Amino acid sequence: xxxxxFYCDDTFEDSYHHGxxxxxxxxxxxxxxxxxxxEWLEGIKE
Numbered sequence: 473x474x475x476x477x478f479y480c481d482d483t484f485e486d487s488y489h490h491g492x493x494x495x496x497x498x499x500x501x502x503x504x505x506x507x508x509x510x511e512w513l514e515g516i517k518e
Contacts, residue, residue, distance in 0.1 A: 473485070475488050475503040476503065477503060477504055477505040477508050478491065478493070478502035478503060478504055478508070479504060479505075479508040479511075479512070480505065480507075480508055482505050484505055488503050488504065488505060488506070488509075489503070489504050489506065489509040490502065490503060490504065491504045491509065491512045
């Protein structure tokens with residue numbers, strides 16, 4: 473199944489991760505490519 477990265481809009485088929493975001497006061501689970509996922513993790517560590 474092909475997914476699209478929430479940050480960079482790249483499409484990919486495997487090796488994706490999910491990030492939890494708050495959108496309109498609700499928690500939303502979005503797909504992230506491995507590169508954007510690692511950046512997202514670094515951002516939530518701070």
